[in-house]
Amino acid sequence: MxxxxxxxxxxxxxxxxxxxxxxxxxxxxxxxxxxxxxxxxxxxxxxxxxxxxxxxxxxxxxxxxxxxxxxxxxxxxxxxxxxxxxxxxxxxxxxxxxxxxxxxxxxxxxxxxxxxxxxxxxxxxxxxxxxxxxxxxxxxxxxxxxxxxxxxxxxxxxxxxxxxxxxxxxxxxxxxxxxxxxxxxxxxxxxxxxxxxxxxxxxxxxxxxxxxxxxxxxxxxxxxxxxxIDAETFRKFAMSPEAHRQGRRLKSSSEHRCHVIGVDRIDYTKGLVERFRAFSRLLEHYPENRGHVSLLQVAPASREDVDAYVDIREELERITGNVNGRFSDLHWTPIRLITRPLQRRSLAGLYRACQVGLVTPLRDGMNLVAKEYVAAQAEDDPGVLVLSRFAGAAEALDAALIVNPYDIDETAEAIQRAVIMPLDERQDRWRQLFDKVQTEDIxxxxxxxxxxxxxxxxxxxxxxxxx
Structure with missing residues (x-):
């Protein structure tokens, strides 16, 4: 050989x-x-x-x-x-x-x-x-x-x-x-x-x-x-003790609430500023989500010697402060921004505990976060993937809710649709997505x-x- x-x-x-x-x-x-x-x-x-x-x-x-x-x-x-x-x-x-x-x-x-x-x-x-x-x-x-x-x-x-x-x-x-x-x-x-x-x-x-x-x-x-991705291994990660601990921690801090998750390093290709603006628009246009839906964004810093990356982080922090100042109350914070990396088992647990996965890059080769989110879901009660049309993953994962990340209103509407999507539709979409993720694996x-x-x-x- x-x-x-x-x-x-x-x-x-x-x-x-x-x-x-x-x-x-x-x-x-x-x-x-x-x-x-x-x-x-x-x-x-x-x-x-x-x-x-x-x-x-x-x-x-x-x-x-x-x-x-x-x-x-x-x-x-x-x-x-x-x-x-x-x-x-x-x-x-x-x-x-x-x-x-x-x-x-x-x-x-x-x-x-x-x-x-x-x-x-x-x-x-x-x-x-x-x-x-x-x-x-x-x-x-x-x-x-x-x-x-x-x-x-x-x-x-x-x-x-x-x-x-x-x-x-x-x-x-x-x-x-x-x-x-x-x-x-x-x-x-x-x-x-x-x-x-x-x-x-x-x-x-x-x-x-x-x-x-x-x-x-x-x-x-x-x-x-x-x-x-290695779908089977990542699925096992989502059911590991560390993943369960992370999921329980998230749910115990905000019981009976809907969690939206994004995981991206800070980079101008990832559409993070547009994503935060879309989430703000969700709270403006669909006020019933106030106090109920929160965004957890894991965004480790990268290439901090490049001015464009520093600018993005500052803009994210500014939008987070603005949205939280406008909408939060004593028991609910709309956006939680984490700028340190998390272990993959911890991420798998967070994916599984979140009802919506928000993957909205402005341009991406593939974006494996989309596939990891799908692999981590519970079959009986899966979350919904909202995915940018400009992510390479969108070619195969067309059962996701596909959005144009530059269109803030369209993305907000897709998040709302994901939040209220009935169980049978969620299960049907997840089965189609997981079949692709499992078949077209690493x-x-x-x-x-x-x-x-x-x-x-x-x-x-x-x-x-x-x-």
Whole structure:
């Protein structure tokens, strides 16, 4: 069996991957099945001009290999081009993107450095799987060094339409570098179509109905491979002692009340300000909810060195104070904002105890909170998922109440509908949602992608593009 080599921005954990969720679960499962290497950034930043040695740790059949980056690379490649340029552009926020050729240069340099350290470690029959926007160019660098192994790429965030990505200086070189991958996977069909349309319009590429994109003699497989969760494990989390304690604590503090929950890190893509305004509108337009319905928002801080994130937190705190000042009484607080992270078992218990799950990003690759909320529900008395049409999860979870998060009134109306929804409708919608979450789980995701990579790599590994 071929060895699997996974490349991602961060590496691990291995022994407690289920606690980390998402990508860690999938990677650890796949690596345990095949054996292989998990390679990426260590998370450590060294003084400028120094680059640490390759660090290696063995965990059963899995080799963890990591590199440090220096302060200049952190500021240019990671905090700079990756998160101040690519992240906002890929989330349709050109107004927040920082365009700087020096940042772009740092990005290419670090991709080359990671490829340079990885290439000598590759074996002839390896299968390489690269993840996310930090390493768009890594495959092209490996090919330039002579790598002929099947190499796949999966983007965890949205891919923007050509009109957006074309605003990026140097977009042609960066996006064309992705053709070095044999399989290019996206969260949704919408993202895959946007990628194909880019090459049709910019390079005269052609695509077949089954997603084989041909550009200047190079053919790659492009497709949607929606990531899932470990549904059974998360369902067990929701029934664990810690989850029960959290649920009881919430209910005892506000017995016979309806709880709406949101769980997102503070980020301008998550639509938190719009969500808070929609909840305020609910209390204004449906006054019967005052004293009865409350919003619990778990929003851990992230990237606090970026001004836009600081501004969002301040705005959330301002809206919370305003709404609570206008509507609260001695026995009821409309909005509770928690800005520290909670353990996944605790979150599972809160999901199960809340009658409405509010997942309303302005743009999201997938959003696994939506799937976790569904998995955590009690079958006999499930809650209702209110879901943004701009979350990747909306393609499959169409039995949720789908909303436009920019439309404050529509979102408020959907929350009201969820609050008063009869039991039989809640159960019917939940069954449809849980069937999707259970079927399209994390193992189905990585198995489908690696199967496609195995087939595509076998057919195209000799047709390497000149980049």
């Amino acid at each position: 071929s060895r699997l080599v996974v490349v991602s921005n961060r590496v691990g954990p291995v022994r407690e991957s289920a606690k980390a969720g998402g990508l860690a679960v999938a990677i650890v499962d796949a690596l345990r099945a095949q054996g292989g290497v998990w390679y990426g950034w260590s998370g450590d930043v060294t003084p400028e001009g120094t680059h640490g040695m390759l660090k290696t740790e063995q965990a059963g059949r899995i080799s963890l290999m990591t590199l440090d980056i220096d302060q200049a690379d952190y500021e240019g490649y990671y905090a700079g081009f990756s998160n101040r340029t690519l992240w906002p552009i890929f989330h349709y926020r050109l107004d927040l993107a920082q365009f700087d050729r020096e940042l772009e240069k740092s990005y290419w340099t670090v991709n080359e450095r990671f490829a340079t350290r990885l290439y000598p470690m590759l074996q002839d029959d390896d299968v390489v799987w690269v993840h996310d926007y930090h390493f768009l160019a890594l495959g092209a660098k490996l090919r330039a060094m002579g790598a002929r192994q099947p190499i796949g790429f999966f983007l965890h965030i949205p891919f923007p339409v050509p009109e957006i990505i074309a605003a990026l200086p140097g977009h042609a070189a960066l996006v064309r570098a992705m053709l070095a991958y044999d399989v290019i996977g996206f969260q949704t069909k919408r993202d895959a179509r946007a990628f194909i349309r880019y090459f049709e319009e910019e390079f005269g590429g052609t695509a077949t109905a089954d997603g084989h994109l041909t550009v200047q003699g190079r053919t790659v497989r492009v497709g949607a491979f929606p990531i899932g 193992r189905a995701w990585y198995s489908t992608f690696l199967s496609a990579l195995g087939a595509a790599g076998h057919d195209t590994r000799d047709a390497i593009p000149e980049l």
